[in-house]
Amino acid sequence: MVKHRIQQTRKNMNDKLYSITELAEEFDITPRAIRFYETKNLLAPQRAGATRVYNYRDRARLMLVLRGKRLGFSLEDIKEYIDLYDADRSRSEQLAHLMLVGRRRIEELEQQLEDVQTTLKELRTIENEAIDSLREKGIDPEKAVADIKAKLVAETA
Amino acid sequence: MVKHRIQQTRKNMNDKLYSITELAEEFDITPRAIRFYETKNLLAPQRAGATRVYNYRDRARLMLVLRGKRLGFSLEDIKEYIDLYDADRSRSEQLAHLMLVGRRRIEELEQQLEDVQTTLKELRTIENEAIDSLREKGIDPEKAVADIKAKLVAETA
DNA sequence: CAACTGATTTACGCATACGTAAGCCCATAA
DNA sequence: TTATGGGCTTACGTATGCGTAAATCAGTTG
Incomplete structure (x- = not known):
């Protein structure tokens, strides 16, 4: 049922x-x-x-x-x-073409995957460094970010 | 030395x-x-x-x-x-701004990472299905791809 | 039945990311 | 010294990806 x-x-x-x-x-x-x-x-x-x-x-x-x-x-x-x-899967020529085009895309995406991972690492490093610097100054990083965010929203209005 | x-x-x-x-x-x-x-x-x-x-x-x-x-x-x-x-790392306001903008970028990139991985899976599935289909037809997939590639190059010229 | 809602087409506008001359300057090799 | 190879600026051209009217039309509501 x-x-x-x-x-x-x-x-x-x-x-x-x-x-x-x-x-x-x-x-x-x-x-x-x-x-x-x-x-x-x-x-x-x-x-x-x-x-x-x-x-x-x-x-x-x-x-x-x-x-x-x-x-x-x-x-x-x-x-x-x-x-x-x-794509038409009946003709073998189409299938081969599918493989060819698909593989090109796969290569591109593998490059992109690498780029994204590299960039993510860099950004997280920058973020952590910023957090450390703020803590050293005795500032709560999360609060600081929230404040800046609020301030930017206020400026928009 | x-x-x-x-x-x-x-x-x-x-x-x-x-x-x-x-x-x-x-x-x-x-x-x-x-x-x-x-x-x-x-x-x-x-x-x-x-x-x-x-x-x-x-x-x-x-x-x-x-x-x-x-x-x-x-x-x-x-x-x-x-x-x-x-970015200027001396002022804490700058550091907070750095965190804010960086985090936005990180969110975007995490979405992109997911998209890339999903798309790669789909493309690999398509490729494998094409390979299987060609094999069932008694065709060597790699040769078929190479032939198509050569043909396309010839057409370009 | 008129007005309002939501959809359609046609068409011009616009930001992004360069391409493509055109015309000029400068240095070096023949 | 001429010409040949860059490099520079200025400026107009172009493809992509829609935004934004403007005019029209069908269906619903008061």
Whole structure:
């Protein structure tokens, strides 16, 4: 029974449809951006008349796009990446192409992984040094940070 | 003696100066890009007359810029990051600010680390599936990839 | 039925990150 | 001395990734 309920739930999830603004609000982007991705062939939602209607697959693709953006890839690169998912797996030439393009991406990402780890180390070192310096001055680092933050917020207003 | 020689070597390394094209060629970018970074205050080489002369510190900064770019950061963000290195460590307010900005960057990079790892997993899965599919078809995956690669190179020419 | 909400297209605008001349200066090799 | 190889500045051009009207249209509400 429980299993059945879960199946139902998941089915409902997968059947769920989204408007462009729903997706925009969920991912904190503008409808304009979503439409722009469509012009770049990153999305292809159904239409109800002229109105775009997104299903869970469209939503998943959008999430891939946004992750790609966080990684600093261009929309063109992201398209190539998404195409890897949708690539025709029947022809062996396509499979080989998939491997080729995928491996290039993997190399890039391995470099990026290294860069991120290096930078994280550096930033944590800087942070720890700052904490030590503040303690030596008899200042509570956390309080100092909170104060600065409050001050910056105040300046914004 | 050996130590002395090492010192000498390092001293020579540190004293080494570079022209703009030398740096450009070393990092596979254009002199124009390097000059552009300077207009954005990411670099500030000495001048011999009008000619830019870069020392090892300038070179290190350039490397930081390029790593930031690989991470997908804007030049403005990169400047903020570099400024963390050069920040005034004497005033406690500066130290607190350093912590604040550094922590924001750390959060971003932790998200990015997660994204990179997730994407790498997905790509490796895709690659392995492609390899399996090709093997099932009695095709040597490595040869297939090499063939596709050669074909694409041929098309370019 | 008018007004309001939310969606669509078309189109111009804008910041980022350089590319690409164009024109000029300077040094060194032939 | 001429020319050839950098380097410099100024300035306009360009691709990417949307933002921002402006005008329109369909559906809902008072």
